[in-house]
Amino acid sequence: MTPALLVKGLAFAYPDGHQALYGIDLRVEPGERVAVLGPNGAGKTTLALHLNGVHTAGAGTIEVAGLPVTKVNLHEIRRRVGLVFQDPDDQLFMQTVGEDVAFGPANFGLKGAELDARVHQALAAVGMTDHIDRSPLHLSGGQRRRVALATVLACDPEILVLDEPSANLEPVARRELAEVLLSLGRTTLMVTHDLPYALQLCPRSVLIDDGVVVADGPTGDLLADSELLAAHRLELPFGFRLD
Amino acid sequence: MSAGHAGTNVLHHPGDSPVHRLPPQVKIVAALLTVIGVVATPREEFWAFGGYLVLVVTVWRMARVPVSHFAKRALIEVPFVVIALLMPLLGGAAGALAGWNILAKGTLGVLTSLTLAATTTPRELIVGLQRLRTxxxxxxxxxxxxxxxxxxxxxxxxxxxxxxxxxxDPRFLWQxxxxxxxxxxxxxxxxxxxxxxxxxxxxRGWRGAMPDRGVAASPATWLAGLTPVLVTAAVLGTAVLVP
Structure with a gap:
């Protein structure tokens, strides 16, 4: 079967010479939910920005559902890879929630009734239909996060890539977002250093540090290895136990 | 993350009048042409400026926006009024005429712009400009x-x-x-x-242009919206052609 995402030997250096990725290998099957763990500066977000071609790989290849990430394929790649940014204020830039959710699919050629249907479908999936005419400015942090998710769902992506989805969320909003993500049943790559959230949502985890994959396996096993975590500046929150 | 709330827009006066409902592109064109008509009017034709003022007040009536709304916001013009009032002191009769020219045309221009702003939200203005192929x-x-x-x-x-x-506590310049x-x-x-x-x-697939979800205005709407321009043109024509 064609993997949803296939990354081979991905290396990248920023223009200032800072080498962020040293050869990442990653294969994600359709329907899988994988957490990408790692300390700050490990290269997690840099990896995410490669998946939809915002950054161009210095070396190595990326394929999304069989389609290589290259300049000619870029528009279709961006439809296939739904990137949800860390700060919803970066993602939500239109005057109303509805316009923002319509922005992506309209760019990909949807119009009229089909576009409206897609917008409603995406907002319903995150439970925000009632807020379609409101300004993103007047939503709570959790609501903004869910609308940001809807803006990407509306493009009907093959794979969802979430950058720190639980950052700055209060506990209730965090749980609500988890419920939404679990209900979607989509291939998901979740970049995070929120280990309990990774355990709750992703059966499999990949640990990245210094631009390489240092561990790949069931999330529970990875988090039980406290030496591995400590070696990469990760640790479970106080009072948290794996049972 | 709680940004400011609505109500920061001091120029708009919400309402549901025929003027408010006109498509924004029609209102922008109408306001622009009216101002051009006013500016083109010879300054000696005092009655014509009275006619324009009656026209603007009629539009306010139709829009159901109180005169006080405009009176307060027109204060921005005060510096120009001061200059206009100084002109006769500096330039005698010719100065008085020049001062009147600035005063009459400036005031009508400000009032026309305020009328557009009072009946059209900033968002609508942008949509209007977009449909005018800005x-x-x-x-x-x-x-x-x-x-x-x-x-x-x-x-x-x-x-x-x-x-x-x-x-x-910056109270002094050096602080x-x-x-x-x-x-x-x-x-x-x-x-x-x-x-x-x-x-x-x-x-999300943006390639330089915002998706336009608006609808074109019908010829009848254009005609209704441009009525003030027709009146302006009639006044201007009379002022220029009738000796």
Missing amino acids: PAMLTTIATLMLRYLEVIAAEARRMRLARISRGH VGATARGIGALFIRSYERGERVHLAMVS
Whole structure:
């Protein structure tokens, strides 16, 4: 079967010479939910920005559902890879929630009734239909996060890539977002250093540090290895136990 | 993350009158042509300016916006009024005529712009400009400015609170250094946010043009909306042609 995402030997250096990725290998099957763990500066977000071609790989290849990430394929790649940014204020830039959710699919050629249907479908999936005419400015942090998710769902992506989805969320909003993500049943790559959230949502985890994959396996096993975590500046929150 | 709330737009007067309901592109064209007509009117035709004023007041009546709304906001014109009143003192009879010219045309121009702003939301104005084929880059910049003005203002408020909380109290000129550095930091933050917003837009397939979801106005709507322009043209024609 064609993997949803296939990354081979991905290396990248920023223009200032800072080498962020040293050869990442990653294969994600359709329907899988994988957490990408790692300390700050490990290269997690840099990896995410490669998946939809915002950054161009210095070396190595990326394929999304069989389609290589290259300049000619870029528009279709961006439809296939739904990137949800860390700060919803970066993602939500239109005057109303509805316009923002319509922005992506309209760019990909949807119009009229089909576009409206897609917008409603995406907002319903995150439970925000009632807020379609409101300004993103007047939503709570959790609501903004869910609308940001809807803006990407509306493009009907093959794979969802979430950058720190639980950052700055209060506990209730965090749980609500988890419920939404679990209900979607989509291939998901979740970049995070929120280990309990990774355990709750992703059966499999990949640990990245210094631009390489240092561990790949069931999330529970990875988090039980406290030496591995400590070696990469990760640790479970106080009072948290794996049972 | 709680940015400011609505009500920052002091120019718009919400309502549901025939004037409010006109498509924005019609109102923009009508306002522009009316101002051109006013400016083209010879300054000696005093009655014509009275006619224009009656026209503007009639539009206010139809829009059901009170005169006081415009009176308060027209105060922005005061510096020009002062100049106009000084003209006769400096230039005698010719100066008086020149002063009257500035006063009459300036006031009518300000009142026409305020009428457009009172009956059209900023968002509608951008949609109107877009339908009038204004370069996409300009309307995109205006859209982003509208959306992020409040976000940046909220950021500036938070930074100011943080400064004050640490005992900053700029009462003297030599104490404004911290404020100036704060503005510098705000600029950098806004610039970085701009980059992130751009990435998020590109990730959703943006290729330089905002998707237009508006509808074209019918000829009948155009005719109704341009009625004030026809009246202006009639007044102007009479003023120029009738000796």
